[in-house]
Amino acid sequence: MASDEVYRASTYAPVNIAVIKYWGKRDPKLNLPTNSSLSVTLSQDDLRTHTTASCSSSTPHDSLILNGHDQDISGARTQACLHDLRQHRQQLESSDPSLPKLSTMKLKLVSENNFPTAAGLASSAAGFAALVRAIADLYALPLTPTQLSRIARQGSGSACRSLMGGYVAWEKGTAADGSDSVAYEVAPAHHWLEMRALILVASAAKKDVSSTAGMQQTVASSSLFEKRVDEVVPKRMKAMEKAVQERDFEAFARLSMKDSNNFHACCLDTDPPIFYMNDTSRCAVRLCEAINSHHETQSGKAGAICAYTFDAGPNAVVYYLADNEQAVAGLFKGILQGKEGWEGKRGGSVKEKEDRGVLEGMEVAVEGLKKGVSRIILTGVGDGPQKTEEHLC
Ligand SMILES: Nc1ncnc2c1ncn2[C@@H]1O[C@H](COP(=O)(O)OP(=O)(O)OP(=O)(O)O)[C@@H](O)[C@H]1O
Numbered sequence: 001m002a003s004d005e006v007y008r009a010s011t012y013a014p015v016n017i018a019v020i021k022y023w024g025k026r027d028p029k030l031n032l033p034t035n036s037s038l039s040v041t042l043s044q045d046d047l048r049t050h051t052t053a054s055c056s057s058s059t060p061h062d063s064l065i066l067n068g069h070d071q072d073i074s075g076a077r078t079q080a081c082l083h084d085l086r087q088h089r090q091q092l093e094s095s096d097p098s099l100p101k102l103s104t105m106k107l108k109l110v111s112e113n114n115f116p117t118a119a120g121l122a123s124s125a126a127g128f129a130a131l132v133r134a135i136a137d138l139y140a141l142p143l144t145p146t147q148l149s150r151i152a153r154q155g156s157g158s159a160c161r162s163l164m165g166g167y168v169a170w171e172k173g174t175a176a177d178g179s180d181s182v183a184y185e186v187a188p189a190h191h192w193l194e195m196r197a198l199i200l201v202a203s204a205a206k207k208d209v210s211s212t213a214g215m216q217q218t219v220a221s222s223s224l225f226e227k228r229v230d231e232v233v234p235k236r237m238k239a240m241e242k243a244v245q246e247r248d249f250e251a252f253a254r255l256s257m258k259d260s261n262n263f264h265a266c267c268l269d270t271d272p273p274i275f276y277m278n279d280t281s282r283c284a285v286r287l288c289e290a291i292n293s294h295h296e297t298q299s300g301k302a303g304a305i306c307a308y309t310f311d312a313g314p315n316a317v318v319y320y321l322a323d324n325e326q327a328v329a330g331l332f333k334g335i336l337q338g339k340e341g342w343e344g345k346r347g348g349s350v351k352e353k354e355d356r357g358v359l360e361g362m363e364v365a366v367e368g369l370k371k372g373v374s375r376i377i378l379t380g381v382g383d384g385p386q387k388t389e390e391h392l393c
C-alpha cells in the first residue's frame with residue numbers, strides 16, 4: 001500500500017535591487033541576458049517571501065497558492081524550474097533506490113510575500129528564488145546556490161541573484177545552453193554590513209509594461225542599448241565589483257546612479273518609449289543630488305553619501321551608509337513624516353532633520369515627494385535564503 005506521508009520544506013528568500021541593471025535577453029526561451037548585472041540582497045527582516053513546498057502520493061496536481069490566491073503555473077518559466085528540479089531528484093533516486101520517489105509526486109506550493117506583488121519591488125526575484133530553494137530542500141538536492149541560480153534564472157532572471165546574500169553578480173555567460181549564465185557572491189553581507197536602503201514607494205500598482213515585455217522591445221528598437229551592452233556595462237561591472245571589494249561608497253554611488261539613468265535612457269529610446277520613472281521619481285533624484293552636493297560643499301571634498309536607483313517602476317531605492325543615516329534618511333523623514341513605514345525599530349531610530357542648506361530651492365521636489373510617496377521601507381543589506389520549520393501547508 002502506498003504511504004501517504006507528507007514531505008515538506010520551507011524557506012524565506014530575500015529581495016535584491018540591482019545597481020548594475022539586467023535589461024535585455026539574448027535568448028528569451030532560456031532567459032539568457034544580454035549583459036551581466038550586480039545587486040544588493042536586502043534584509044529579510046523587512047522584505048521577504050516565505051514559501052513551503054510539499055508533496056505526498058495523494059497530492060492531486062501541481063499547484064501554487066500566492067498570498068491566498070491560486071496561481072497559474074502552466075507557464076513555460078515555472079514549468080522549466082519544476083522540470084529541472086524533478087530531474088535532479090530523479091537522478092538522486094536512481095542512484096539510491098531506498099529514497100522515497102518524490103520526483104513522481106505532485107507538488108503543492110504555498111507562498112506569501114510581505115510586500116506588494118508585481119509593483120516593481122522585485123517580487124518575482126524573491127518569489128522564484130524561494131520556490132527553487134524550497135523545492136531543492138524538499139528534494140534534498142546537493143546543489144550549491146550558484147548551481148540553483150541556473151534553475152531560478154529560468155523563472156525570472158533577477159531571481160538568480162536572490163539565492164545568495166550580500167553583493168551578488170549574475171555573469172551573463174557565453175554558452176548557448178546557458179550553463180555558464182549563473183550568479184555568484186561578490187562579497188557576503190558582513191563584508192559591508194553598513195549598507196542601508198530607503199525605498200520610497202511611489203506606486204504599489206501593477207506596472208503597465210512588464211519587465212519581460214519591456215526589455216524585449218528595448219533589444220528590438222533601441223540603438224543606445226547596443227552601446228550599453230557592448231561598452232557601458234562591461235566596464236561598469238568591473239568597476240562596481242572593485243567598489244564593493246574596497247567598500248568605496250563614492251564609486252558605488254556614482255556607478256549606481258549612472259547605471260540607473262543609462263537603463264532608463266534606453267527605456268526612453270525604445271520604440272514606443274517606455275516610462276517607468278515618473279514625476280515623483282524625478283523629485284527623489286533631485287533631492288539625492290542636492291544631499292550629495294550639499295555634503296560635498298560642506299566637507300570640501302568629492303564624495304556622494306547617497307545613491308538612487310530605479311527598477312522597472314517609479315519607486316526609488318536610495319542606498320547610503322549607516323554613518324550617514326541622519327543626513328540621508330533623516331532628511332527624507334523630515335519631509336515624509338506621517339507616511340507609513342517610519343514606525344518600528346529601524347524607522348524609529350532615524351531622527352527627522354530639516355536641513356535648510358539642502359532644501360533651499362527644493363520646494364517643488366519636496367512637494368512632489370509629499371504628494372507622490374505613499375509609504376517608505378527602511379532596510380539594509382542582508383543574507384541569502386533561510387530554511388525555516390514554519391510551514392504554510
Ligand atoms: N512568492 C512568489 N512565488 C512564486 N511566484 C511569484 C511570487 N511572487 C511573485 N511571483 C511571480 O512574479 C510575478 C510578478 O513579477 P513582475 O516581474 O511582474 O513584478 P516584480 O517582480 O514585482 O517587479 P520587477 O521584477 O520588475 O522588479 C507574479 O505575477 C508571480 O507570477
Ligand SMILES: C[C@@](O)(CCOP(=O)(O)OP(=O)(O)O)CC(=O)O
Pocket residue numbers: 017018020021022023031037124155156157158159211212213310311312
Ligand atoms: C529592471 C530590473 O529589475 C529587471 C528585472 O527583470 P526580471 O528579472 O523581472 O525579468 P524576467 O527575467 O523577464 O523575469 C533590473 C534588475 O533587477 O537587474
